[in-house]
Amino acid sequence: MSRRLSEVFLQAKSANRAALIGYLPAGFPTVDASVELMNAMIDAGVDAIEVGLPYSDPLMDGAEIQFAVDLALTTGTTTDVVLDVVGRLDGTRAAVLVMSYWNPIERFGVERFAKHLAAAGGNGVITPDLTPEEAGSWLTATRAHGIDTIFLVAPSSTDDRISTVVKNTSGFVYAASTMGVTGARSQVGAGAQALVARTQMATDLPIAVGLGVSTGAQAHEVAAYADGVIVGSAFIRCIRATPDLPAAICAVRALADELAEGVHR
Amino acid sequence: MPTSESAVTSGHFGPYGGRFVPEALTAALDELDAVFRSAIIDPDFIAQLTQLELSYTxxxxxxxxxxxxxxxxxxxxxxxxxxxxxxxxSHKINNALGQALLTQRMGKTRMIAETGAGQHGVATATAAALLGLECTVFMGEEDTRRQALNVVRMQLLGAEVISVTAGSRTLKDAINEAMRDWVATVERTHYVLGTVTGPAPFPEVVRYFQxxxxxxxxxxxxxxxxxxxxxxxxxxxxxxxxxxxxxxxxxxxxxxxxxxxxxxxxxxxxxxxxxxxxxxxxxxxxxxxxxxxxxxxxxxxxxxxxxxxxxxxxxxxxxxxxxxxxxxxxxxxxxxxxxxxxxxxxxxxxxxxxxxxxxxxxxxxxxxxxxxxxxxxxxxxxxxxxxxxxxxxxxxxxxxxxxxxxxxx
Structure with missing residues (x-):
């Protein structure tokens, strides 16, 4: 079992900073390289790794992540492989999460997925297309295996919705900063701060902001009001801009360093 | 046994249906559900729809x-x-006109649609032209080749046609792309889904109009x-x-x-x-x-x-x-x-x-x-x-x- 999310957020808070959560799809650009890249992110101070489970129809993702998961699928990154990747990450220093659309989990078997993920050392799952209303069997299975269930709130969520979502969430609440898909943006959505404030009214859980954060400056801005900062597409973009794995590792480390600096308040 | 009445329990058909979407779309689907249910018991809405069916379709x-x-x-x-x-x-106009009226009722000014053969895209572009709404249609690149005639028809009707090059470049990918657009523009945009699938209440809405x-x-x-x-x-x-x-x-x-x-x-x-x-x-x-x-x-x-x-x-x-x-x-x-x-x-x-x-x-x-x-x-x-x-x-x-x-x- 890798580090618990609750620990990660507590420790960040006591260091007067937000937790930094980095995303990369398993299998991008290859299975082994994705393990090295994610471990490099941990070396550079990422508090939690979000391992993307590649899916054929990622309807919440923008161009960068679509490109990366398409590539990962062509290199044979099945659910088994993703679970193996989870087990190869350095969980002594970071929490390890999986980000997955719902169908691959349902197909693998809800109970079986929770069990295998726990066995591999994973401790939470972000499900971008699952809302609590459809999550009955998922909540039962994850609780039985000590897996946190991270659901999303969005700027369009009513206060009633937020309260339903947070009641079923554990670990942290994922606040989508903007109405849109994943991808680096020049500005983090203006509604993010208001959404975090509304979510804080409904829960004591940590709240992490994702969608559109790509630089240290943006991370710093978000860290002023949120408990965590989630960065995904920016890592993929910097890997794509490098010619080989050693260069990619350097680039990922540099970006993670910059972001880890940024999350200090 | 399914009947016409027993069909829907909170958007489910027996074990099927439901709503598996990003949270960001929940509010829009709730709004559609509420507007749809109030429309179909409103004599003015029924009269408007019936008149269009009679005199236009x-x-x-x-x-x-x-x-x-x-x-x-x-x-x-x-x-x-x-x-x-x-x-x-084709039959697609039945649904496109109905959802275009719902779009107006929601106070939205833009419709988007996916299309495979192009028939639903043409129907939506037509309804948009008739009611003075903006229209963007997503179509897989392979389908824009197979159905070149319908691409031109949509453009003649004033719609923007976006050729989708993701994935298998067909209808499934056009739906992904339409959903991505919708999440980002939902305040002024209604997604006119063309068939009886998708998150609740779409299967019920489309069935109603067909x-x-x-x-x-x-x-x-x-x-x-x-x-x-x-x-x-x-x-x-x-x-x-x-x-x-x-x-x-x-x-x-x-x-x-x-x-x-x-x-x-x-x-x-x-x-x-x-x-x-x-x-x-x-x-x-x-x-x-x-x-x-x-x-x-x-x-x-x-x-x-x-x-x-x-x-x-x-x-x-x-x-x-x-x-x-x-x-x-x-x-x-x-x-x-x-x-x-x-x-x-x-x-x-x-x-x-x-x-x-x-x-x-x-x-x-x-x-x-x-x-x-x-x-x-x-x-x-x-x-x-x-x-x-x-x-x-x-x-x-x-x-x-x-x-x-x-x-x-």
Whole structure:
């Protein structure tokens, strides 16, 4: 079992900073390289790794992540492989999460997925297309295996919705900063701060902001009001801009360093 | 057993349906649900919709008895429900106009749509032009080639057509892209989903606007035959034309409901769109339903000569009708569909859409099975103008000198 999310957020808070959560799809650009890249992110101070489970129809993702998961699928990154990747990450220093659309989990078997993920050392799952209303069997299975269930709130969520979502969430609440898909943006959505404030009214859980954060400056801005900062597409973009794995590792480390600096308040 | 009334419990059809979408869309789906439910009990809305159906679409569509075609259907009496005669040439206009009115009711100014064969895109572009709304249509790149004529029609109607190059470049990817647009623009945009699938309440909304097909057909057949049909037959891509026809006979246990999905090159080849014959329950595009998927839950790209049936999912209510046995679904391969396409053209003087040709092949099977006393209604869901280039290539008919075939470029 890798580090618990609750620990990660507590420790960040006591260091007067937000937790930094980095995303990369398993299998991008290859299975082994994705393990090295994610471990490099941990070396550079990422508090939690979000391992993307590649899916054929990622309807919440923008161009960068679509490109990366398409590539990962062509290199044979099945659910088994993703679970193996989870087990190869350095969980002594970071929490390890999986980000997955719902169908691959349902197909693998809800109970079986929770069990295998726990066995591999994973401790939470972000499900971008699952809302609590459809999550009955998922909540039962994850609780039985000590897996946190991270659901999303969005700027369009009513206060009633937020309260339903947070009641079923554990670990942290994922606040989508903007109405849109994943991808680096020049500005983090203006509604993010208001959404975090509304979510804080409904829960004591940590709240992490994702969608559109790509630089240290943006991370710093978000860290002023949120408990965590989630960065995904920016890592993929910097890997794509490098010619080989050693260069990619350097680039990922540099970006993670910059972001880890940024999350200090 | 499913009935017309029991269908929906909070957006579910038995174990199928539901809402598997990013939280960001929940508010928009709740709004659609509320506006839809208030509209369908509002006499002004009903009057507005009925008036459009009458004066713009050209409803009711005729029920045509097809005796020369029926000779090939075991001598059964075969009636064609002529949705091909609607304005824009298919049943898709029924839903597009209904949802366009809902768009106005929600105070939104822009509609987006996915399209496979282009019929739903054309219908939505038409409704947008009529009501003065902006329109963007997402279409897989492969489909923009197969259905070049409809791309031009949409552009002439003032719609923006976005060619989708992601994934398999067909209908499934067009839906992904439309969803991505919708999440980012939902405040002023309504997503006019074209078939009875997607997150709740879409399957119910689209069925409601297509139910006019079944209502009319039920009245018309009783006038013509003095009794109900023995079977009603339709092709099933997402399944909106089928659900429209079936819904008129759902509570009549004596009426068999028969749906025909695309068998492509043959189910055994793996190149097909036969969700019931070769798929399994899963979640795709916001709903739980039968899906073509591999052992890991990744969607398997579908294949069919018909762009409109080339989809790896199906409406969730069909999945329920399938499991309960109320409706029966079978695949029809490309070659059998194209034989039926030629047969109807030559026996009745009606060139059908290739989608519809799958239902025609089904009617031939059902007629032979039920015999000459049987009465069958087939939903002639669309006309075949858009498919002329595909058919010409299939049958090896050369274009006369000086006439260019546009398909394939």
């Amino acid at each position: 050209g409803r009711p569509s005729p029920l045509t008895r097809a005796d020369r075609f029926a000779v090939h259907c075991g001598g059964a009496r075969v009636y064609l429900k002529r949705e091909d005669l609607n304005h824009t040439g 139910a006019v097909i079944g209502r009319e057909a039920r009245e018309q057949i009783q006038l013509a035959e003095g009794r109900l049909p023995d079977a009603v037959v339709a092709c099933v891509g997402g399944g909106s034309n089928a659900m429209g026809l079936f819904s008129g006979f759902m509570d009549d246990p004596s009426v068999q409901l028969r749906g025909y999905e695309a068998g492509g090159d043959g189910v055994e080849t793996g190149r097909h769109a036969a969700r019931f014959a070769a798929g399994s329950p899963g979640v795709l595009h916001g709903t739980r339903t039968y899906v073509m998927q591999d052992e890991w839950g990744q969607t398997i790209p579908s294949h069919s000569i018909s762009a409109g049936l080339d989809y790896p999912g199906v409406g969730p209510e069909h999945s329920w009708l399938h499991d309960s046995g109320r409706a029966k679904y079978e695949p029809v391969n490309d070659d059998e569909a194209m034989d039926a396409f030629a047969l109807l053209s030559r026996t009745e003087g009606i060139i059908p859409a290739i989608e519809t040709a799958h239902a025609l092949a089904g009617a031939i099977r059902v007629g032979r099975e039920l015999g000459s006393d049987a009465v069958i209604i087939l939903n002639l869901s669309g006309r075949g103008d858009k498919d002329v280039a595909t058919a010409a290539r299939w049958f090896g008919i050369g274009a006369p000198e000086g006439i260019e075939m546009v398909e394939g470029r």
